[in-house]
Amino acid sequence: KMTEKSTELSKGRKKREISANLATEEKFQQFREMQSQSVPNSSALDIHPKNAGQLLVGCADGSLAMLEGGAAKPMAGHTGRINRVLFHNTQPLCFSSAADNSTRVWSTSNPSASLRVLSDHKAEVTGLSLHATGDFIVTASKDKTWAFYDLETGTCRQLVADPAVTAGYSTAMLHPDGLILGTATVEQFVRVWDIKTQQNVVSFPAHPTTVTSLCFSENGYHLATTGADGVKVWDLRKLAKQGAAAQAVKHFELDAAEVRFDFSGTYLIAAGAGITGWHTKTWNQVLTVPTAGRVGCLAVGPDALSVAGGCPDNTVKIWGA
DSSP states (O other), rough: OHHHHHHHHHHHHHHHHOOOTOHHHHHHTEEEEEEEEOTEEEEEHHHHHHTTTTTEEETTOEEEEHHHETTTOOOOOOOEEEEEEOOOOOEEEEEETTTTTTTEEESSTTSSOOEEOOOOOOSSSEEEEOTTSSSSEEEEETTTTEOOOOOOOOOEEEEOOTTOOOSSSEEEEEEESSSSSEEETSEEEEEEEETTTTTTEEEEEEESOOOOEEEEEESSSEEEEETTEEEEEEEEEHHHGGGGGGOEEEEEEEEOOOOOOOOSSSSSEEEEEEEEEEETTTEEEEEOOOOOSSSOOEOOOGGGGGGEEEEEETTTEEEEO
């Protein structure tokens, strides 16, 4: 099923038309603060891929909420810092991973109590990604393992430990085709895995210290990472040949906590000392939003028409035009 889905997505990507509503560079010039909501110490964000007005926000104290229309629906259960949150793109589900070693599955229509608690990791869960089929999620942990879960049954299909991995994972994301997984560690390495064989196919040092975020582009061949030395972009077509000597095709030296591609793969957006965005064809900087203090987490809305960030004044802000 995964191979069929990958083939279908890979073929479809070449034909896929970019949304007529995609934000333009002119639109980015008009970005301003549209909304600010009080959320203390936000640590993880996601915007619903079909509904820009619905946000999932996790906080450093373990609290979690769904925000919509200025109202917050609390989601109780976690007891440690929320590291990752994620909406399902086609089902009324969302997910959260935390420092309490667990990942929880929630209903977006009734999020007051979790539907499932996935607790196979022995340390905090730092990576969370939805598989292209929509039927599985992958999690990664500081216990140096990553796990592959069946959403229908809640069972852990694989818990993958590799003796070559000497430090815990700091983040993880599945490639949009669903056959490879990117993981990053607290010690600087990015590792790319074959999901079906669970084999590590390439490893390389990406940043001087912890890799704080990692994101694949929907175009299928760009990978972006953040670390202490800024944002780097890698070309997957070159990584297999370069191996441990991999060289980034772009390096933006700025303070960045998290990086995301928009769904079309047209823009790369980073949060840190402000919000910064680049066009992925030219790598020209097309979005600059100054902020009062460092933005610690980031989400990009549908068609890149909005960007949300967790701000140090204990708010979550949304910028748009």
